[in-house]
Amino acid sequence: MSIKKLLTGITAFDHISAGGLPYGRTTLISGSSGCGKTLFGAQFLAMGIQLFDQAGVFVTFEEQVDDIRVNLRTLNWDIDGWERDGKWVFVDASQKDDDTMLVGDYDLSGFQVRLEYAITKCNAKRVVLDSIGSVFTEFQEMNTIRHELFKVTMELGRLGTTSIITTERTEEYGKVSRLGVEEFLTDNVIILRNVLSDEKRRRTIEILKFRGSTHEKGENLFTIHPEQAIVIIPLSAMDLKYRSSSVRVTSGIAKLDDMCGGGFYRDSIILVSGSIGAGKTLLVADFINGIKAKQERCLLLAFEESREQLFRNASGWGHDFAKLEDDGFLKVVCIYPKYLRWKTTCLIYKRL
Ligand SMILES: Nc1ncnc2c1ncn2[C@@H]1O[C@H](COP(=O)(O)OP(=O)(O)O)[C@@H](O)[C@H]1O
Numbered sequence: 001m002s003i004k005k006l007l008t009g010i011t012a013f014d015h016i017s018a019g020g021l022p023y024g025r026t027t028l029i030s031g032s033s034g035c036g037k038t039l040f041g042a043q044f045l046a047m048g049i050q051l052f053d054q055a056g057v058f059v060t061f062e063e064q065v066d067d068i069r070v071n072l073r074t075l076n077w078d079i080d081g082w083e084r085d086g087k088w089v090f091v092d093a094s095q096k097d098d099d100t101m102l103v104g105d106y107d108l109s110g111f112q113v114r115l116e117y118a119i120t121k122c123n124a125k126r127v128v129l130d131s132i133g134s135v136f137t138e139f140q141e142m143n144t145i146r147h148e149l150f151k152v153t154m155e156l157g158r159l160g161t162t163s164i165i166t167t168e169r170t171e172e173y174g175k176v177s178r179l180g181v182e183e184f185l186t187d188n189v190i191i192l193r194n195v196l197s198d199e200k201r202r203r204t205i206e207i208l209k210f211r212g213s214t215h216e217k218g219e220n221l222f223t224i225h226p227e228q229a230i231v232i233i234p235l236s237a238m239d240l241k242y243r244s245s246s247v248r249v250t251s252g253i254a255k256l257d258d259m260c261g262g263g264f265y266r267d268s269i270i271l272v273s274g275s276i277g278a279g280k281t282l283l284v285a286d287f288i289n290g291i292k293a294k295q296e297r298c299l300l301l302a303f304e305e306s307r308e309q310l311f312r313n314a315s316g317w318g319h320d321f322a323k324l325e326d327d328g329f330l331k332v333v334c335i336y337p338k339y340l341r342w343k344t345t346c347l348i349y350k351r352l
């Protein structure tokens with residue numbers, strides 16, 4: 001039997017992880033700077049509170065608490081309110097100028113006491129330790145600190161929390177972590193990547209392993225949305241199960257409808273191919289006009305010409321795109337496709 005999981009509430013993560021994070025255990029999230037580790041951790045806590053009424057503790061070793069608050073402000077998470085209600089507790093373990101570092105000189109016992117106190121105070125079910133890299137820079141003796149962190153993870157398990165520890169890596173492919181933490185955090189590992197490819201950034205999430213449990217293998221794309229935070233696009237969810245329709249939609253050209261046996265099938269995608277000046281955009285303009293006659297609506301995404309060019313050309317063919325827009329039959333969006341792929345996808349979903 002597979003081990004128990006805790007639903008995270010992070011869009012599509014629960015799908016690719018086959019049910020969430022391993023319950024009562026610690027998962028290591030590794031990734032290069034800026035790949036979204038802190039955000040993932042914060043989202044894990046925010047969703048816990050919003051969707052499951054589970055309190056959480058966020059330990060920051062690196063960023064100041066106020067900086068984290070400011071960075072997360074766009075996401076409409078009421079962290080201040082949750083703190084007042086005792087559902088979200090920050091433990092500030094970041095190094096301060098006055099040298100009041102939480103950890104002791106030789107061990108993490110002082111820190112452990114504070115962590116335990118925070119967890120019991122709010123009855124936390126979720127804990128995030130972000131990121132442990134700075135703990136290592138404080139200590140000379142790497143093995144000692146690994147041992148100390150191992151004790152912390154054991155304690156987290158004893159307290160029944162499901163936890164995330166984040167760590168840095170310098171390369172997108174290669175060693176899991178530059179600090180060798182995977183030597184003791186071996187059971188559950190997730191890698192976030194932010195790869196530069198073809199002049200664009202490609203963010204992916206890979207569940208490297210969950211001990212004793214199934215999950216999807218390989219990289220899944222994700223994006224960071226200003227309001228929804230991390231949104232994963234699981235390839236496996238794209239089942240080819242769409243229904244097909246036998247309803248015909250007019251092409252806007254009577255002769256072409258006859259040639260197609262009564263028009264295009266609804267739900268179909270028609271590829272119109274031709275050399276420059278062959279009449280591709282003209283065919284599009286006729287199609288839009290035909291839809292108007294049926295009182296339907298059309299979204300036109302133009303990847304080559306500007307609005308003005310399109311409208312001018314359409315008027316040359318006797319179609320008034322501006323009026324169609326005013327009457328609510330048409331919405332024209334002109335964008336350069338390569339860099340705005342995500343925006344286009346959002347727009348289509350919104351309109352559907
Ligand atoms: N509130 C936000 N709104 C939009 N984008 C954000 C927000 N917070 C973070 N990001 C994006 O996520 C990226 C990574 O954030 P972060 O989680 O701090 O990375 P890491 O902790 O891995 O260094 C940022 O560079 C930014 O592009």
Ligand SMILES: [Mg+2]
Pocket residue numbers: 037038039130131
């Ligand atoms: Mg971070």
